[in-house]
Amino acid sequence: MGIMSALFTGISGLNANGTALSVISDNIANISTTGFKGSRVSFANMLSQSLSGAASNSSAGGGVSVSSIASSWSQGSFETTSSPTDLAINGSGFFMVADDSGVFYTRAGQFSFDKEGNVVNPQGLVVQGWLADTDGTIANTIDPGSISISTVSSAPRASSSFALGVNLDADSEASDTYATSFTVYDSLGSTHTLTINYEKTANSGEWKWHITFSDTGPAVVLDPPPGGERFIGFDPSGNLVHEGNGSAAPYNLAGPFDTTNPTIAITDLTNGAADLSIDWDLFLDGSSLGTVTGYALSSNTDSLIQDGYGAGTLQGISISDEGVMTGIFSNGQTRDIAQLALADFASYGGLIKMGGNLYAESNGSGQPNIGTAGSGSKGKLSSGSLEMSNVDMAAEFVKMITIQRSFQANSRVITTSDDMLNELVNLKR
Numbered sequence: 116m117g118i119m120s121a122l123f124t125g126i127s128g129l130n131a132n133g134t135a136l137s138v139i140s141d142n143i144a145n146i147s148t149t150g151f152k153g154s155r156v157s158f159a160n161m162l163s164q165s166l167s168g169a170a171s172n173s174s175a176g177g178g179v180s181v182s183s184i185a186s187s188w189s190q191g192s193f194e195t196t197s198s199p200t201d202l203a204i205n206g207s208g209f210f211m212v213a214d215d216s217g218v219f220y221t222r223a224g225q226f227s228f229d230k231e232g233n234v235v236n237p238q239g240l241v242v243q244g245w246l247a248d249t250d251g252t253i254a255n256t257i258d259p260g261s262i263s264i265s266t267v268s269s270a271p272r273a274s275s276s277f278a279l280g281v282n283l284d285a286d287s288e289a290s291d292t293y294a295t296s297f298t299v300y301d302s303l304g305s306t307h308t309l310t311i312n313y314e315k316t317a318n319s320g321e322w323k324w325h326i327t328f329s330d331t332g333p334a335v336v337l338d339p340p341p342g343g344e345r346f347i348g349f350d351p352s353g354n355l356v357h358e359g360n361g362s363a364a365p366y367n368l369a370g371p372f373d374t375t376n377p378t379i380a381i382t383d384l385t386n387g388a389a390d391l392s393i394d395w396d397l398f399l400d401g402s403s404l405g406t407v408t409g410y411a412l413s414s415n416t417d418s419l420i421q422d423g424y425g426a427g428t429l430q431g432i433s434i435s436d437e438g439v440m441t442g443i444f445s446n447g448q449t450r451d452i453a454q455l456a457l458a459d460f461a462s463y464g465g466l467i468k469m470g471g472n473l474y475a476e477s478n479g480s481g482q483p484n485i486g487t488a489g490s491g492s493k494g495k496l497s498s499g500s501l502e503m504s505n506v507d508m509a510a511e512f513v514k515m516i517t518i519q520r521s522f523q524a525n526s527r528v529i530t531t532s533d534d535m536l537n538e539l540v541n542l543k544r
Contacts, residue, residue, distance in 0.1 A: 118532050118535050118536055118539070119532075119536075120177070121528060121531075121532045122528075122529060122532040122533070122536075123177075123178065124176070124177060124178040124528065125178075125525045125526070125528035125529040125532065126178075126525075126529065127161060127177070127178030127179050127180060128178060128179055128521065128522070128524075128525030128528070129522060129525050129526065129529070131158055131178075131179045131180060131181050132518050132521045132522040132525065133522070134156060134181045134184075135156040135158075135181070135514075135518045136515065136518050136519075136522070138154050138155070138156050138184055139511050139514055139515050139518065141154065142154060142506045142511050143506070143508065143511050145504055145506065146504050146506050146508055147503075147504065148223075148472065148504050149223040149224075149225050149472065149501050149502065149503070149504075150191065150221060150222035150223030150224070150472055150501070150502045150504075151191075151223075151472065151504035151505070151506065152186045152187055152188055152189075152191075152222070152504075152505055153186070153187050153504070153505055153506040153507075153511075154184050154185065154186050154187065155184070155185060155187060156181055156183075156184055157181070157182045157183045157184075157185065158179050158180070158181060158182060159179070159180055159181075159182035160176050160177075160178075160179055160180075161176060161177035161178045161179060161180050162176065162177055185464055186463070186464070186468075187505060188463050189505045190205075190206075190502070190505065191222075191502045191503045191504055191505040192502075192503045193205075193497060193500040193501065193502060193503070194500065194501045194502075194503050195499060195500055196499055196500065196501055197499065198227075198499065199431075199432055199433055199434055199498050199499055200226040200227055200228070200234065200432070200434070200498075201224060201225055201226070201498070201499055201500060201501050202224030202226065202434065202438075202455070202496050202497065202498060202500070202501075203224055203496065203497045203500040203501055203502040204222060204224065204457065204488070204493075204494045204495075204496060204497075204502065205494045205495050205496070205497055206492075206493065206494020206495065207459050207492050207493055207494050208457035208458060208459045208488070208492070208493040208494050209221060209222060209457065209458050209459070209460075209474065209483075210222070210223075210224055210236075210242060210243075210455065210456075210457065211242070211243035211244075211259060211456050211457070211458050211483075211485070212235075212236050212240035212241060212242055212243065212473070213240060213241055213243055213261065214239070214240045214241070217475070218243065219240065219469060219473040219474065219475055220458055220460075220466070220473065220474045220475070220476070220483070221236065221472050221473050221474065222472070222502055223236065223472040223501075223502070224496075224501060224502065225237055225501055226242055228264065231263065231265055232263045232264045232265030232266075232267075233261060233262070233263045233265075234262040234263070234264070234453075236472075237471075238471050238473075240473075241261040241262065241263075242261075242262050242455060243259040243260065243261060243262065243455075243456050244259050244260075244262045244438065244440075244453050244454050244455040244456045245257070245259055245260070245453065245454050245456065246260070246262065246263075246452070246453050247450070247451045247452050247453060247454075249270060251450040251451040251452070252451075253439070253451060253453070253454045255454055255456075255486075255487055258485075259456035259485065262440070262453045262455070264429060264432075264442070264452060264453075267429050267442055267452050268426065268427065268428055268429065268444070269424075269426060269427035269428075269429075269442070269444035269445075269446055269448045269450060270304075270426060271300060271301075271302065271303060271304025271423075271424060271425050271426045271446075272300065272422070272423050272424050273300055273301050273302040273388075273389065273391060273423055274299035274300050274301075274391065274393050274421050274422060274423030275392065275393060275394065275422055275423070276393060276394040276395075276396055276421070276422050277297070277299070277393060277394075277395060277396065277419065277420060277421035277422070278395075278396040278397075278404065278406050278418075278419075278420045278421075279295055279297075279311070279395075279406060279407065279416060279418070279419055280406050280407075280416065280417045280418030280419070281295060281406070281407045281408070281414075281415070281416050281417075282407075282408045282409070282410055282412050282413075282414060282415055282417075283313055283315075283322055283347075283349075283407070283408070283409050283414050284409075284410075284411065284412060284413055284414045285320070285349070285353060285409050285410055285411040285412075286411050287315040287414065288315060289315055289316060289317040290314065290315060291314070291315040292312065292313060292314050292315070293312075293313045293414040294310055294311065294312045294313065295310065295311045295313075295416045296308055296309070296310040296311075297309060297419050297421065298421075299391065299393060299421060299423055300423030300424055300425055301384055301386070301388035301389065301391060301423075302388045302389040303386060303387075303388045304424075304425035304426040305386055305388060305425070306425065307328060307329045307330055307381075307384075308328070308329035309326060309327075309328060309329075309379070309393075310326060310327045310328070311324055311325075311326055312324060312325055312326070312327060313347075313414070316346070316362070318348075318362060318364035318365070319364065319365060319366070320348050320349040320350065320351070320353075320364070320365075320366045320409055321346055321347070321348045321349075321362060321363075321364050321366070322346065322347050322348075322409075323344065323345065323346050324345055324346070324347060325345065326379055328381060330381075330384060330385050330386075344360060344361070345358070345359070345360055345377065346358070346359060346360075346361065346362050346363070347397075347407065348362075348363055348364060348366045348372075349366060349408070349409030350366045351366070353408050353409040353410040353411075354403055354405075354408065354409075355397060355398075355403040355405075355407045355408065355409070356370075356372050356374070356403065357370075357372040357373055357374070358373055358374070358375070358376075358377055358397055358398075359372075359373030359375070360373075361373075374397075374398040374401045374402070374403075375398070376394050376395055376396055376397050376398055377394075377395050377397070378392055378393065378394050378395070379391075379392075379393045379394075379395065380392050380393075381393070393421075406418075424446045424447065424448060425446050426446065427444030427445040427446030427447070427448055428444065428445045429442050429443070429444055429445075429452075430443050430444060430445050431443040432452070433498065434455075434496065434498040435496075435498075436488065436489065436495040436496050436497065436498075437454070437487055437488045437489050437495065437496070438454050438455035438456075438457070438487060438488040438496050439451055439453075439454045440452050440453040440454065440455070454487060455488065455496070456485055456486070456487070457485070457486060457487065457488050457493045457494075458483035458484065458485050459483065459484045459486075459491070459492050459493050460476065460480045460481055460482075460483060460484070461480070461481035461484075462479060462480050462481055463480070464479070464480075465477050465478070465479025465480030465481065466479075466480045467480075
């Protein structure tokens with residue numbers, strides 16, 4: 116009977132609109148959820164069928180059903196934060212995170228470090244990517260793995276060259292002295308004090324020099340040694356033109372001048388570190404670098420550059436838009452330590468929602484296309500930002516009003532059908 120059919124048609128409308136309201140409420144509840152993608156409901160009409168199972172062209176419809184609940188994958192706005200490990204993807208792609216149960220995918224980049232040094236999401240899943248070697252080289256062509264900084268440090272580097280900004284007073288008299296002390300590093304990262312001692316000779320524009328060293332053990336050998344005969348000389352304009360074992364005065368002549376950078380050799384260090392061989396950068400292609408001068412100013416040292424450093428511990432990180440994590444170490448050095456991996460899919464609609472802002476791949480999504488941020492179809496990263504929910508609250512409230520009216524109308528169909536049935540039952544009275 117048509118009245119009974121209308122009754123059940125109304126019920127289908129209540130069920131479908133109830134489901135739609137549930138989706139809307141979920142969207143609104145997650146308005147502040149990082150990386151959340153809102154969902155929308157699609158309805159489809161239900162056909163009446165004959166006893167043979169064929170659809171009847173002359174029959175009224177059988178009501179409505181929910182045909183699909185699909186996520187909206189539009190980009191969410193970015194929220195600025197103060198944490199460099201907060202990351203947002205500007206474009207397509209997902210972060211990869213993993214635990215013992217497998218690999219999952221997420222747009223929520225709210226990451227931090229756990230007690231073991233792993234980069235994790237709020238649920239404790241470890242972010243996936245590629246670790247760099249001790250030289251900062253990242254092999255991002257292999258399968259990604261868990262990112263951990265627990266063993267990251269900066270190895271020491273032995274000093275191998277230095278440059279001093281020194282002026283030796285041209286008005287100094289014979290036997291006047293001056294000294295410059297500075298720190299150098301050995302292969303173990305230990306510090307030593309190297310002192311260059313200058314002594315004015317009787318020759319115009321000429322100084323003799325030798326070194327002393329903080330390690331004074333009997334096995335330490337220095338070259339040039341204290342009392343050694345090495346000389347530096349200046350032309351009449353105070354420019355350095357000579358460094359060598361012998362004198363080249365007077366310096367207003369054509370030479371011969373020695374313009375080879377001297378090397379300071381320190382062997383048999385008392386702490387067992389490797390021997391030091393340190394170049395003093397004075398000349399380049401036979402010309403003075405201008406760092407050592409012989410002007411008529413008081414002798415002074417105003418600058419020092421040396422390339423050694425001690426061991427360092429990780430003090431902070433920065434992350435580039437390509438997901439490269441750079442470590443900032445206590446010895447003043449920086450080095451790439453890891454790179455985050457991103458995954459993209461042919462069909463986002465085929466991903467399975469796992470809760471906790473996580474998705475899993477399925478046959479419907481296709482296999483993940485894994486690579487670095489900014490490569491192929493994958494977007495770049497923004498450090499110190501989080502992607503906000505893409506839910507439009509105003510649009511959700513408009514949908515809620517529409518669903519409410521539809522639910523109300525379907526309930527009226529049921530009450531009207533009930534009234535008609537009551538009238539039919541009362542015909543016998």
